[in-house]
Amino acid sequence: MKISLKIKLMIAFFCMITIPMGVLGGISYEMSSKSIQASVQQQLDEQALSTGNLINDKIDSLKRTLEVASLNGDINNALKNLSPENKEKAYNYIKTVQDKNKDNMEVLIITDIAGDEVINNQSIEPDVDLSDRAYIKEALSGEETVSDVLISRTTGNEGISIAYPIKDGDKIIGTLVGSINFESISNYASKIKIGQTGYAFITDKNGLYDYHPDKSKILKESASNDLISMINQVKDGKAVDGFYNSDNVKKYVVFQSADKWIIGLTADYNDYMSPALSIRNYTIGIMLISIILAMLLAYLYSTKGIINPINKLEALMKLAGEGDLTVKAKVDRNDEIAELEKSFNNMIGHQDHIVRNVLEASEQLTAASEEMASSSEEISATTEEITATINQVAEDAEKQNASIVEISTVLVQLSSLVQLAQNRAEATTSNATNTMNVAEFGRGKVEETVKAMNVINSGSQETAEALEALNGLSAKVDGIVNTINDIAGQTSLLALNASIEAARAGEHGKGFSVVAEEVRKLSEETNDRAKEIATLVSEMIKQTQNAVSSMGRAKAEVDNGVRIVSETDKAFVDIRNAIEKIVKHVGEILEITSDEVASSDKVVKLINEIATVTESNTENCENVSSASEEQANAINNFTATAQETSAMSEELTKLVERFKL
Incomplete structure (x- = not known):
């Protein structure tokens, strides 16, 4: 297929414009994408770390409060002797402690060695059995314990419990349990907004949602396998990040540990990348407009500046090819086309x-x-x-x-005659006339020979x-x-x-x-x-x-x-x-x-x-x-x-x- 010079020039101009602008736009988009990605990653890392620190500080503060309270003598006396007087003193103490920490502590509970509630800050005579709770069992074994998120049997709210063993000397006689409404912890995550659709969530070590903006998932659903694989990589003080798909939407997530929980901050990729996408779209728009204008200028330039002179020269060449050597190209420019016209002339x-x-x-x-x-x-x-x-x-x-x-024959005869003359000298006279005639004849022949x-x-x-x-x-x-x-x-x-x-x-x-x-x-x-x-x-x-x-x-x-x-x-x-x-x-x-x-x-x-x-x-x-x-x-x-x-x-x-x- 024959491709005209005009098309070739247009293709060349198109490539000369499109490729550099495409590369420039691609580089700009890539650099802005990386910059935004790094910025979002840094932001999420900082927020995840900050949120984790807040939760850790909250838990640590309650632990110290409970640790000090577990050493109180009134609580110890009440467990040793559940007299009304001792119980009253213990009740007043834990109520005072709870009032001082009411923003962080919802309920403060004293259990006996069997795990039954003896006193809480809301009642001197509670009737709640906590013996089946894992954190009670661990505390009665002598260990400080923080529970998973549970539905409190005392308040009916979601919360976590921190249990400390109460000892009389070396003997464990009960536990002191501080119950924290989990909302006070999840508030740290609920306040986090990332872009238009980004949010924070909290899971336990196994990936079960303890907090999620979609409340239907709390304590009922676990994170996806992609998220769980990242959760399993989280270590204390070290964040883990990565991409995953949720409902066919690409998202970016950063995980940070906070005591027994994992805080996850996720952002919609298209949401936080919208500036880069805008740059890309603007670049594409500018590139299209530039290509259209450049192609229009290239068309006008190639037609008037290159194609038309070449067509004229081609017509002159056809005339020259047909035998007309009087044609001349008009040289009225100062470029390669002019040199071509001069060469043609x-x-x-x-x-x-x-x-x-x-x-x-x-x-x-x-x-x-x-x-x-x-x-x-x-x-x-x-x-x-x-x-x-x-x-x-x-x-x-x-x-x-x-x-x-003939002369030779005559001479032979003459020779014979001479021979005969010698023998017949006497007859010479009579034959002399004949010999003379023969000689005359021979002389005539000789004259003929001479002629x-x-x-x-x-x-x-x-x-x-x-x-x-x-x-x-x-x-x-x-x-x-x-x-x-x-x-x-x-x-x-x-x-x-x-x-x-x-x-x-x-x-x-x-x-x-x-x-x-x-x-x-x-x-x-x-x-x-x-x-x-x-x-x-x-x-x-x-x-x-x-x-x-x-x-x-x-x-x-x-x-x-x-x-x-x-x-x-x-x-x-x-x-x-x-x-x-x-x-x-x-x-x-x-x-x-x-x-x-x-x-x-x-x-x-x-x-x-x-x-x-x-x-x-x-x-x-x-x-x-x-x-x-x-x-x-x-x-x-x-x-x-x-x-x-x-x-x-x-x-x-x-x-x-x-x-x-």
């Missing part, structure tokens, strides 16, 4: 420069291709002329060879000049091929630069990248074709140079042949002169016959050499003809390549013309 400028260079190179390539094609046509025509000339030379060489063979050799020499000269011209044209073609190679290299470099600029343009430069790639491929193919042409031209030059060398050697041999034939012609002249002298000097024939035979052998040998040279000349002509045909094929290939190069350059021009400059 620079890129368009570079691309425009590259395309212009490519177009110019394409035009040069087209012109070079046309010039190369024209040159190849000229070379082809010249090659055809050379081929025709070589063929003519070959035909003349064949004729020359036939003439030489043929001159023709061959002239043809060889023309062939050599044509080959030299061909060699010059081949060198010119080689220079043209080098020019094509240079142009192809420049075109490839320009295409590479264009590809780099297109890659920098990213997505919008893909169209231009394709064109640049086609230009690069075209230049590489042109370079390859040019290399093939260079190879063919090099081979053609090599063959032409070989042909020139061969023609040079052939020309030298022809010149030698002309010289030899000239010498032969001279020899025939000498023969003719000699025959003329034969008539007059028959006698001299025998003397010169041997020389004539040797001369005839030499002439035959020379004629054979001429035949060999002529055959070699013919073979060289055939080689030159074959090389000319190969050169013609190479030139045809060169022409086809030039035409193909021209077509490629035209295609390159069409591709470049797609751009608007």
Whole structure:
């Protein structure tokens, strides 16, 4: 799924605003929560400790009062002798003590050894049996005792009793019991208010409620298991605190021991944490308002300051991608967007420069291709002329060879005649005329041979000049091929630069990248074709140079042949002169016959050499003809390549013309 830049910026702004404010709000809430929790804990600890101390002080004060009263002689006498007089004295004493401590002590009781009430501050003759009370039994065993909360049998009220043994010497004769209305103790807890719903309660060591704001729970219900587990951890002077749930409400409680009881102070967590919750709610509200305002500002800023300029630049890139290189971004700011616009303008400028260079190179390539094609046509025509000339030379060489063979035959006959002349000197005169005619015939053949050799020499000269011209044209073609190679290299470099600029343009430069790639491929193919042409031209030059060398050697041999034939012609002249002298000097024939035979052998040998040279000349002509045909094929290939190069350059021009400059 495509996510727009605007959405990404909005998400980024949202995270930049929300996360710090959320963290700040969370830290503020956490710190305020901890501060309030510590404050509430300290408050509850202090109140629990203070309440425990008040209860302990109250109990201790009553204990001291009862301890002193248990030593009174009137009480002791009354227990030893329950006479009305003793009972009256004891009654007056305990009544006085109770009156002095009436705020703390509800009833003061004297029991006998059996646990029955003997006297209390309300009656001299009470009828109450306390023998089953645990605290009476413990006191009669000699221990000071504080009872649990009980319903008083004397007053019918909830209270606790403190019992001291009364002794006559070491003998226990009864107990002194001070009954305290438990309301005087629970008042300490009932006055405690914590927040809106917090309160205090009192339990015994087992968790039974001795006081609770809900009176239906007093002495009837025990605390929950969570509270009992904490109550069991309470030790004298050391508070225990923790959290628990009551009716799905989270609460915090602190427990403190007070004599036989456990004082618990509990507070509703949400109640005392309301300031922290208010801070949290205010923080959330401020954060939401800030986010809305910041997102609105971010939207306006991102739209006008970032998105709109980028959209404009994107539209320009699309036009550039379609080939319009006249577009320019308007730079009217001083930020990263402006740098991007400047870079875009620079890129368009570079691309425009590259395309212009490519177009110019394409035009040069087209012109070079046309010039190369024209040159190849000229070379082809010249090659055809050379081929025709070589063929003519070959035909003349064949004729020359036939003439030489004929001359050789004549010379053999002449040699035979000389041989015969030696044997038949006497018949020389009669045959001299015939010999002279034969010599004249031979001389005519020699003159024909000289003419043929001159023709061959002239043809060889023309062939050599044509080959030299061909060699010059081949060198010119080689220079043209080098020019094509240079142009192809420049075109490839320009295409590479264009590809780099297109890659920098990213997505919008893909169209231009394709064109640049086609230009690069075209230049590489042109370079390859040019290399093939260079190879063919090099081979053609090599063959032409070989042909020139061969023609040079052939020309030298022809010149030698002309010289030899000239010498032969001279020899025939000498023969003719000699025959003329034969008539007059028959006698001299025998003397010169041997020389004539040797001369005839030499002439035959020379004629054979001429035949060999002529055959070699013919073979060289055939080689030159074959090389000319190969050169013609190479030139045809060169022409086809030039035409193909021209077509490629035209295609390159069409591709470049797609751009608007």
